[in-house]
Amino acid sequence: MVTLLPVGRYPAKRNLCARFGLFWPTLGLWLLVCTGAYAQPCPAATAEVLINETFGTAGHVPSLNGRTAYQIATTPCPEAGQYMLVNNLLGQCFGVWHLLHEDHTPNDANGTMLIVNSSNLAGPFYQQSLAGLCSGTTYEFSVWGINLVKTGTCTNPLVPNLTIRIETETGQVLSRVDIGLMSDTNTPVWRRFSATFTTPNADEPVLVKLINQQGKEGCGNDMAIDDIQLLRCTVCPPAPVFVPEAFSPNNDAANDKLAIFVRGAVTLRTRIYDRWGTLVFNGNTAAEQWDGTYQGKPCATGYYAWELAYEVANSPRTTSTYTRTGRVLLVR
Template identity: 25%
Template sequence: MSSTLAFVILLLLVVKTSVVCQAQCSQGAIICETFGSGPRGPLSQSLTNFTYRAGGCPDDGQYTVMDTVSGDCHGQAWHSVRQDHTPNDVRGNMFVVNASYQPSEFYNQKAAGLCPGVTYEFSLWVLNLNRIMQPGACDDYSLRNPIIAMRIEQPDGTLINEVVQPAVPRTTTPVWVQLVMQFSIPTSSNDIVVKLINKGLGGCGNDLAIDDIGFRPVHPALAIQFANSTGSEMTACADTHLTLTVGAAAGYINPVYLWQQSQDNVNWTPAPTSGQTTYTINPVRAGRTYYRLRNTQSINAAAVGRAQCSAESNVLIVNGRPDSPFTLGDDVALCLGTAQVLQASGSLPAGTTFVWSDQSTNQQVTVTAPGLYWLETNLSGCLYRDSIRVESQNCHLSEIYVPDAFSPNDDTRNDHLVVLHAGAFTTYSFRIYDRWGSIIFSSRQVEITWDGTFQNQPCAEGLYAWTADYSILDPLNEEQHFIRSGRVMLVR
């Protein structure tokens, strides 16, 4: 009997990875075996040395899977069981076992991929099928009842935990008894070996039914709260910020964190840029959003999003009240001597009021000077603001400025004749002429300027003519060509 039970537990742990959990498994179960309902065949022979018997009453070393147990089995030695452990489970099955006679270790299997440092719990419901009877010669005058032992080891044989469950007693009517075992996987490995041992004798007695086998992680409690409130729900204006933080129950010690968000409290996604004990929602979304936190030991950092490996907090609800979002557009350049009209793009929701940075409440404002301007909307107390910077600009890009005098006397002031221009040239040629029209200076780069010399010799004081031949791109990104000329006084 114990052999078969142990086999079933390990079969679930190693072979099954995802089972729909019925009501009678513990909350948070990642494996939940209820044995289904309706007709079901034998288990794989590679997993048990028990012999399958379809229906009827199994003998020593045999088992079956069925939804009822007859009270006529073995001379009416068994209870009549009309349904499995799960209430309202129509034709729900149970695992019915007639234990082998001698106790022995009957199953040894490695389970891989669990989470180091996490405490796990096995639980199952057992029913002693044997009715209370007087002991006799068949059982050596000692009633034989189910005894279930579980042993957890590391792959090298080091003991992690061993639990020998108390014998399941006989009763006058069928009674389901829950058995529970917990163990923690050492941080040095995520693989374990489960050895299941039958401690009880078979023959006369030690017959049982098993149902609702569960396997779940047991995490420390983890709680979160709003930074300035102990409630579980808060209303805030959309496009503002709100801070969540770890509460009194901190979960794992020195853990890694993963904040999660959901629109329906069912499907969860990682919250952006989360990973600390606090998380700031910035901005708050309009509508209803759910938030929770997972944390786990750093050794399981890569699996912090898995329920098996991480503690899960309570859920906080944020109700985002809508505001009136808008945009003033990109920053703009304002030509000197002109004006710029600013207005919010798009329509604002009904009930929205607004004010400009100059406290105007008009639909639009006209600006004539550079600076930072903003518009703020108010919808039922929820504010939204957008800003725009206005820069001044010389819009007469065709013009250049050449000083009418300069003094190349090495006093570090006005020693070069510099051509000034508000934009950038696409082509550029600048020349200086003496009184007879001869070229004494030429440059095709605006940063190369005349220092008042010719052939490395200082030029005499007086008037000199210049010409500038250049091209620029106009506001339509088309190239425009210009020629300018003038005179400059060289002063020593």
């Protein structure tokens, strides 16, 4: 049995979309049903918020330099290709915009939102670089938006036609979600739009772009944007580990020490044991390397067991701990 619950389309200040969905028992899947949200959402229990752009509060707004090619408006109502960061819209711009008494962010005082009067040319109106992402990991990018034009106020209204595109800095497209038309409404309605993507096995930042495909000149094509988020949906995979199969500490300047490499490790602890289980080396940093001695004396030729414990950053705030074991041949 499939039970369809109310779709996620709610008035301003209601952040309920993510709490509703449908469960498909035969597939064992929870699906989010939300107007404008076409991507499978992150599991709420495991998702970690990496970016949460609320656009600040009145008097403390962020700089959008490098994030938009639009110009900041110097008048109460931005013209085409302009934006502003405000905590309300109490003047009915152009005689067609909704009145907005507050932004979307729940429980913030004088919170601001991004108001966009779209350009007459289709293209990106907001972008953000996302650095420090784990390779082979799934993320979700989302944004809340409102079509500012009230239903029936434009004879031939231009409706924002949004696309979320995630790409590498070299231009490789990782995910593209054509959200479609941000339809007009009689009252202001915040809707959530999202895209999920999996990072490639490469050490390069990715770029998220909000693109308006609507590029005509006329009445409409205006929107409010708020609460841009990046969520990590899955656990970062273990970092690649390189441990030589053998080394020869004979002072010939080649492989004299056991050099261990763990990509992206923020901590590394190395333990080496002989065949009787005696701990012959105890290193607590990546810079500490075993020279094949124990208590100042050379160890005999043979196999030695190694154990690594290391941490890898999932985000600027969290790490995962891993343990690896193996053996290495000491040759003299």
